[in-house]
Amino acid sequence: KQEVTQIPAALSVPEGENLVLNCSFTDSAIYNLQWFRQDPGKGLTSLLLIQSSQREQTSGRLNASLDKSSGRSTLYIAASQPGDSATYLCAVEFYFGTGTSLTVIP
Amino acid sequence: ETGVTQSPTHLIKTRGQQVTLRCSSQSGHNTVSWYQQALGQGPQFIFQYYREEENGRGNFPPRFSGLQFPNYSSELNVNALELDDSALYLCASSSRTFSGRTQETQYFGPGTRLLVL
Numbered sequence: 001k002q003e004v005t006q007i008p009a010a011l012s013v014p015e016g017e018n019l020v021l022n023c024s025f026t027d028s029a030i031y032n033l034q035w036f037r038q039d040p041g042k043g044l045t046s047l048l049l050i051q052s053s054q055r056e057q058t059s060g061r062l063n064a065s066l067d068k069s070s071g072r073s074t075l076y077i078a079a080s081q082p083g084d085s086a087t088y089l090c091a092v093e094f095y096f097g098t099g100t101s102l103t104v105i106p
Numbered sequence: 107e108t109g110v111t112q113s114p115t116h117l118i119k120t121r122g123q124q125v126t127l128r129c130s131s132q133s134g135h136n137t138v139s140w141y142q143q144a145l146g147q148g149p150q151f152i153f154q155y156y157r158e159e160e161n162g163r164g165n166f167p168p169r170f171s172g173l174q175f176p177n178y179s180s181e182l183n184v185n186a187l188e189l190d191d192s193a194l195y196l197c198a199s200s201s202r203t204f205s206g207r208t209q210e211t212q213y214f215g216p217g218t219r220l221l222v223l
Contacts, residue, residue, distance in 0.1 A: 004148075034212065043110075043196055044149070044214040089148055091212075094139065094164065096148035 002027045006090055006097035013080055014105050021075040021100045023090030028068045035064050035075050036089040038099070044089065048075070080104045109133055110199050110215035118221045119187050127182045127218045131199030137161075138180040139212065140172060143194040155180055156202060192222045 003026045013019050023033070032051050036044040048057045048064040050073070056065040063076040077084060080102075087099040109132035119125050131138050137156045141149035151164035155174035169185040178199070184191060198212040 036214075041194075041219075043216040044198075046211050046213060049211045091149075094151035094154070094162070096141075096150070098146075098148045 002030075002092055002095040004090060004092050004095050004097040006088075006100050008100060009098070010101040010103075012103040012105060015080060015082060017080050017104075018076070018078050019080055019102070021077070021088050021090075021102070023073040023075070023097055025071045025073075025092045025095075027092075028071050030068060030092050032093065033064075033066055033073050034091045035062075035073075036091065038087045038089055040087075047088075077102075082106050110197065110213050112195075112197055112215040112218050114218060115216070116219045116221075118223065120223050121187055121189060123187050123222075124183065124185045125187060125220060127184075127195050127197075127220070129180045129182070129197035129199075129215055131178045131180070131197075132213050135199035135201045135213070136178050137200045137202045138174055138178065139198045139200070140180070140182045141196040141198065142166075142191075143196055143217070145193075149196055152182065187222045189222050192220060194219050 005024045007022045034049045035047040038044050050057050050066045061078040066073045082104045085104050087101045089099045090097045111130045113128045139154040140152040143149040152166050153163040154161050158174045171183045174180045194217045196217045198214045200210045200212045
């Protein structure tokens, strides 16, 4: 069974800082990996989807990378803003990590 | 903002009761997946429906069952409710071709928060 781990569990940064969120998975035979954002008590918002044949995807200030051989993905957020404060979840197909809670301090 | 809707938004039930949660998928999507999210945890996969057939199931007992209708909307039914069933229930729709197992982007609804007393 696929296991997905996200480190750190919580992160607090000052506004404007660049940051990296980490996701690792145990089975490298994946079809895709997706990053989501979740605001408190809300559903999930899709940020980026990386297919297994891809190495990275970019959307605005976000960049996600995928290294299947090492079982890792990173989500890079440039020039963080207070509105980026949320929980970020990584999903390998149906399997989710427990998320990283990000707080951006004005 | 996605086109996935869920009802009801909140629900309170007592142990032993049964509950039905509903999900309308985004236009053009033929696949619906259901997840259970306990407080402070990531979503746990319950099952997926593709063209009205169950197509994959997580580690949930048979008292969790579902349906998908011809218009691709879906229901999640939970029988004999237990206190541990209290959680946010999320549905996600996606578009999947017959040929592939590949999941396209999943679009989530706002969820139904279930409290079992």
